[in-house]
Amino acid sequence: xxxxxxxxxxxxxxxxxxxxxxxxxxxxxxxxxxxxxxxxxxxxxxxxxxxxxxxxxxxxxxxxxxxxxxxxxxxxxxxxxxxxxxxxxxxxxxxxxxxxxxxxxxxxxxxxxxxxxxxxxxxxxxxxxxxxxxxxxxxxxxxxxxxxxxxxxxxxxxxxxxxxxxxxxxxxxxxxxxxxxxxxxxxxxxxxxxxxxxxxxxxxxxxxxxxxxxxxxxxxxxxxxxxxxxxxxxxxxxxxxxxxxxxxxxxxxxxxxxxxxxxxxxxxxxxxxxxxxxxxxxxxxxxxxxxxxxxxxxxxxxxxxxxxxxxxxxxxxxxxxxxxxxxxxxxxxxxxxxxxxxxxxxxxxxxxxxxxxxxxxxxxxxxxxxxxxxxxxxxxxxxxxxxxxxxxxxxxxxxxxxxxxxxxxxxxxxxxxxxxxxxxxxxxxxxxxxxxxxxxxxxxxxxxxxxxxxxxxxxxxxxxxxxxxxxxxxxxxxxxxxxxxxxxxxxxxxxxxxxxxxxxxxxxxxxxxxxxxxxxxxxxxxxxxxxxxxxxxxxxxxxxxxxxxxxxxxxxxxxxxxxxxxxxxxxxxxxxxxxxxxxxxxxxxxxx
Amino acid sequence: xxxxxxxxxxxxxxxxxxxxxxxxxxxxxxxxxxxxxxxxxxxxxxxxxxxxxxxxxxxxxxxxxxxxxxxxxxxxxxxxxxxxxxxxxxxxxxxxxxxxxxxxxxxxxxxxxxxxxxxxxxxxxxxxxxxxxxxxxxxxxxxxxxxxxxxxxxxxxxxxxxxxxxxxxx
Numbered sequence: 001x002x003x004x005x006x007x008x009x010x011x012x013x014x015x016x017x018x019x020x021x022x023x024x025x026x027x028x029x030x031x032x033x034x035x036x037x038x039x040x041x042x043x044x045x046x047x048x049x050x051x052x053x054x055x056x057x058x059x060x061x062x063x064x065x066x067x068x069x070x071x072x073x074x075x076x077x078x079x080x081x082x083x084x085x086x087x088x089x090x091x092x093x094x095x096x097x098x099x100x101x102x103x104x105x106x107x108x109x110x111x112x113x114x115x116x117x118x119x120x121x122x123x124x125x126x127x128x129x130x131x132x133x134x135x136x137x138x139x140x141x142x143x144x145x146x147x148x149x150x151x152x153x154x155x156x157x158x159x160x161x162x163x164x165x166x167x168x169x170x171x172x173x174x175x176x177x178x179x180x181x182x183x184x185x186x187x188x189x190x191x192x193x194x195x196x197x198x199x200x201x202x203x204x205x206x207x208x209x210x211x212x213x214x215x216x217x218x219x220x221x222x223x224x225x226x227x228x229x230x231x232x233x234x235x236x237x238x239x240x241x242x243x244x245x246x247x248x249x250x251x252x253x254x255x256x257x258x259x260x261x262x263x264x265x266x267x268x269x270x271x272x273x274x275x276x277x278x279x280x281x282x283x284x285x286x287x288x289x290x291x292x293x294x295x296x297x298x299x300x301x302x303x304x305x306x307x308x309x310x311x312x313x314x315x316x317x318x319x320x321x322x323x324x325x326x327x328x329x330x331x332x333x334x335x336x337x338x339x340x341x342x343x344x345x346x347x348x349x350x351x352x353x354x355x356x357x358x359x360x361x362x363x364x365x366x367x368x369x370x371x372x373x374x375x376x377x378x379x380x381x382x383x384x385x386x387x388x389x390x391x392x393x394x395x396x397x398x399x400x401x402x403x404x405x406x407x408x409x410x411x412x413x414x415x416x417x418x419x420x421x422x423x424x425x426x427x428x429x430x431x432x433x434x435x436x437x438x439x440x441x442x443x444x445x446x447x448x449x450x451x452x453x454x455x456x457x458x459x460x461x462x463x464x465x466x467x468x469x470x471x472x473x474x475x476x477x478x479x480x481x482x483x484x485x486x487x488x489x490x491x492x493x494x495x496x497x498x499x500x501x502x503x504x505x506x507x508x509x510x511x512x513x514x515x516x517x518x519x520x521x522x523x524x525x526x527x528x529x530x531x532x533x534x535x536x537x538x539x540x541x542x543x544x545x546x547x548x549x550x551x552x553x554x555x556x557x558x559x560x561x562x563x564x565x566x567x568x569x570x571x572x573x574x575x576x577x578x579x580x581x582x583x584x585x586x587x588x589x590x591x592x
Numbered sequence: 593x594x595x596x597x598x599x600x601x602x603x604x605x606x607x608x609x610x611x612x613x614x615x616x617x618x619x620x621x622x623x624x625x626x627x628x629x630x631x632x633x634x635x636x637x638x639x640x641x642x643x644x645x646x647x648x649x650x651x652x653x654x655x656x657x658x659x660x661x662x663x664x665x666x667x668x669x670x671x672x673x674x675x676x677x678x679x680x681x682x683x684x685x686x687x688x689x690x691x692x693x694x695x696x697x698x699x700x701x702x703x704x705x706x707x708x709x710x711x712x713x714x715x716x717x718x719x720x721x722x723x724x725x726x727x728x729x730x731x732x733x734x735x736x737x738x739x740x741x742x743x744x745x746x747x748x749x750x751x752x753x754x755x756x757x758x759x760x761x762x
Contacts, residue, residue: 082707125613130624134668137612188610189671314660318655 012141012172013038016105017548019148020047022181025076027067027134027443028052031058033080034120035107038172052142052443052472055086055464059436061091061162062462066440070398072226074156076441077104079361079386082120085166086127090430092162093131097427098249099224101160104132110170111139133161138166141176148410149184158192159313160224192312196329196337203325204284204308205341211282211306213357214242217265217335217439219425220249220289221311223419225331229253232335234287239342241349243361245273247288249426252416261369262361267295267562268408271369271571272361275562277302278568279360286310290320291427292591300567310334361539369560369573370412379529381406381481381552385413385453388479391536396448397421399439402434402458405487410453432461435478439465444476449477449540456509456549466519469545477539478547480512483554491557496564516547525549564591597653597676601630603676603684603754605662605762609669610636617667618646627652627660631686631751633730643671647753648708674762687750688732693720696744702742709735720745 011017016039021029029052032040033435043051054060055162064075075095079088085106092440095102109118125137134154136147151163154224208214216237223231230253237244237254243256254261263270265277278282283305288294290309295301298321307323309316310331317326327334372382385406399414400423401407407424417423423434423441434452442450452459460482469476483490489504516523522542526535532550558577560571571577603713612710615634622629631649636642650660657675664673664743676682692702699721706713706723715722724734729752736747755762 125615129613129617187668190668214734311652313662313666315659315666317662318658322655457633 009175010178011038011042011175011533012095012144012167013042013142015144015176015178016148017046017049017173018178019145019181019194020076023149023152024073026050028076028078029054029063029067030078031057031060031080031084031441032083033107034080035106035169036078036084036167036172037111038169039078039105039107049076049245052439053468054436056462057087057465058091058432059439059462059468061088061102061104062430062433062436063097063432063440063443063465064102064104064436065091065095066400067096067444068100068102068440069223069423070420071444072420072442072468073444074101074103075151077102078122079104079106081107081109081124082122084120085124086122089131090428091126092164094425094428094430095162096131096133098425099160099220100162102162102282103154103155104162104164106164106166107172108137108166108168110241111168112170114168124164127504128164132164133159133162135137135166136465137168138171141171141174144171144176145179146184149179149181150187152181153186154190159221160385184351186277193314193328194312194330196310196334198337199327200325200327201334201337202342204327204338205345206345207240207282207306207308207325208240208284208342209345209347211242212353213279213281214240214354215276215280215283215305215492216242216244217247217277217285217288218244218248218250218253219288221288221289222250222253222295222331227286227419229287229330229332229335232332236335236339236546239339239347239349241351242284243276243358245269245276247291247294247426248411248424250288251411251422252419255417256340256415257417262365264411266291267296268412268558268560269562270412271367271560271573272364272530274562274568275364276361283307284310285323286335289316292320295321296562297565297567302568306583367573372556372559372574375553376529378553379526379532379550380547381483381550381556382413383407384479384481384532384550384552385409385531387532388451388536389414391533392449392451393541394538396445398423398438398445400424400434400437400447400450402452402453402454402461403429404455404456404458404472405483405490405491405556405592406458406481408558409481410486431458433458435459435462435469436465438476438478439469441472442476443472450475451477451479454478454480455487456484456512457486457506460510465517466516466521466545466547470520474545476545477545478545478583480549481545481552482509482512482549483552483556484509485554487556488558494557512547513550514542516545519545521545521547523547523549525551527551566589597655599651599653600657601649601651602678603655603682603752604648604650604664605674605676605754606646606648606664607671607674608644608646608667609671610642611669614644614669615646616663618648621663622660623666625659625663627656631754637676647751649752650715676754676756676762677712679718679762680760682754683757684728684752684754685726686729686732686752687724687726688736689714689748690723690725690736690739690744691720691746692723692739692743694743698742702739705735705738705742711735
């Protein structure tokens with residue numbers, strides 16, 4: 001008898017599983033519930049998809065983000081209706097802000113009950129419309145396959161982002177015909193522009209050849225474009241000999257150990273990066289979006305620079321900063337075209353032309369802006385990260401973070417020589433991102449060393465995922481810089497609110513060692529600088545999940561810092577700068 | 593310091609897939625990003641391809657207008673955004689239904705004003721008229737202002753629909 005699986009009708013639930021497999025999905029992060037029971041039943045009957053049972057739906061989305069950002073694949077989430085769906089909102093918004101490809105399947109009450117305030121009903125498409133790239137409510141099983149394939153296309157192409165597909169329970173039970181991805185019709189209205197206009201490439205090449213004080217400014221768009229974009233970017237930077245700075249989302253796209261790299265840019269960026277950004281005569285922005293954390297005061301942002309902006313999303317162009325030359329396209333396509341054009345123009349690097357610029361940059365570098373007061377008695381958070389970096393060098397290390405001071409110190413002191421090894425919540429600034437994200441990274445890279453550099457306040461926001469991590473024996477390391485404060489809040493209260501530490505101190509923290517043990521993980525605590533190396537080595541040596549509680553100086557602040565409302569050349573370099581800069585402007589006070 | 597940028601009024605035709613939620617996406621974009629909507633109309637104009645045309649009158653600085661167009665274009669079911677003023681001359685029309693209930697002494701005057709504006713009487717009772725009037729937004733405003741003292745009790749307006757002059761599309 002000839003098998004005829006293509007003709008057989010599938011249930012909606014079976015179609016979901018089939019579509020995920022056809023889309024190359026290997027891992028799904030999810031949590032079951034009434035409305036998605038049919039999918040969980042279909043999941044039970046197969047063994048191609050691996051389901052990771054999270055402890056909270058927000059954790060599922062962050063795990064999918066970590067998985068996606070470290071692997072270049074689409075992260076997949078499956079949750080039930082109502083609270084299952086509403087719990088994903090923070091994660092979806094995070095993925096939208098940082099352009100992470102995620103497909104989130106949500107259960108929904110049966111179509112005939114929609115609008116009746118049924119049990120566990122929520123207007124999921126209504127709620128998630130502003131926090132997704134696109135979303136769908138599937139009311140007919142015959143639309144299901146097409147919608148699912150389209151959801152993956154929309155999530156991964158153009159500027160990537162989260163897509164929600166809301167699935168009423170009756171649609172999951174109904175039978176219909178399945179379409180494989182290759183026969184699903186393409187959506188006519190969705191056409192991201194990947195190829196740049198040739199005239200703009202030529203104009204960009206002209207600007208590059210004429211610049212005396214150029215600066216490359218690379219961002220997360222390079223990561224999203226993929227390994228080819230990162231390689232071409234590095235090739236172009238090295239070909240020109242120009243200095244390069246990276247955004248928080250772009251760390252690793254150019255090797256941090258390279259002499260041409262000036263470090264992180266923006267509010268807590270390096271002195272040399274921010275001054276170079278302020279003084280450059282040509283800024284070549286590739287895959288970054290002039291975020292307010294990077295620009296500071298827009299009116300005083302790089303006042304003498306011609307600006308080139310490469311972005312796949314036309315709405316990023318001229319949104320915050322007006323640019324002289326916009327190039328809409330995929331970073332890899334643009335960089336490839338630019339390299340061809342420069343070759344055709346017989347471009348050769350001209351070190352003499354930019355030598356005075358490099359001399360200037362070297363004087364900024366000599367300020368050694370990341371220096372901090374070392375201590376033999378108390379662990380400085382910077383020291384803990386420096387040692388973590390030093391003791392993990394040469395390994396395949398992936399770092400995730402939570403949000404706050406520890407995140408900025410990690411960005412400053414952990415050096416990334418490769419892309420896709422740094423996962424952080426940049427745009428939304430989501431406390432609680434790092435632990436579930438690390439879980440997702442570890443699933444994509446089972447043999448790697450995955451460390452969540454955390455703060456004690458942030459990690460408590462999704463600490464329940466330790467239970468997931470232990471269930472699947474993921475050897476994730478949570479490296480907590482414990483200063484007992486919401487450190488960045490405390491820092492702003494010190495600098496901007498007269499030292500009135502309103503509600504930023506956590507008076508009843510858990511014993512993290514016992515907490516780790518309660519989950520079935522290994523707990524460690526370190527209180528003296530002399531013990532830091534030993535504990536880090538122990539942490540690395542343990543092939544199990546570990547929480548390391550590092551008691552750090554509670555009073556340490558994160559510098560350099562561009563105060564809100566200030567320009568790049570008005571940085572505070574350390575505590576000694578506080579007085580000199582004078583009070584922060586009223587305009588600056590209202591900024592976040 | 594740069595001079596404050598001038599706020600301009602723009603009329604845009606947005607071609608979208610006629611599917612549930614598409615209008616919410618457009619409106620949500622405007623409210624979420626703080627853009628102005630002065631007028632918005634929507635109806636299916638291409639039933640064969642299930643396309644609707646949304647006409648939006650909005651205002652903003654040139655930078656904001658550019659953003660609005662880029663953001664609209666980013667919405668998945670949006671096929672195209674046409675800034676009618678930028679693409680050439682265009683026509684704008686709006687329809688209003690105006691109910692007037694003046695006393696007996698003003699009925700003649702009411703009809704005289706309506707006649708000047710080429711407004712049609714579409715309903716009449718001994719106490720009231722309903723006028724239908726089509727024209728530019730300014731002309732409708734002028735008509736309503738003149739009618740106001742004569743006893744306007746209710747107004748319903750469609751908002752602006754627009755199309756380019758000549759043989760070009762949109």
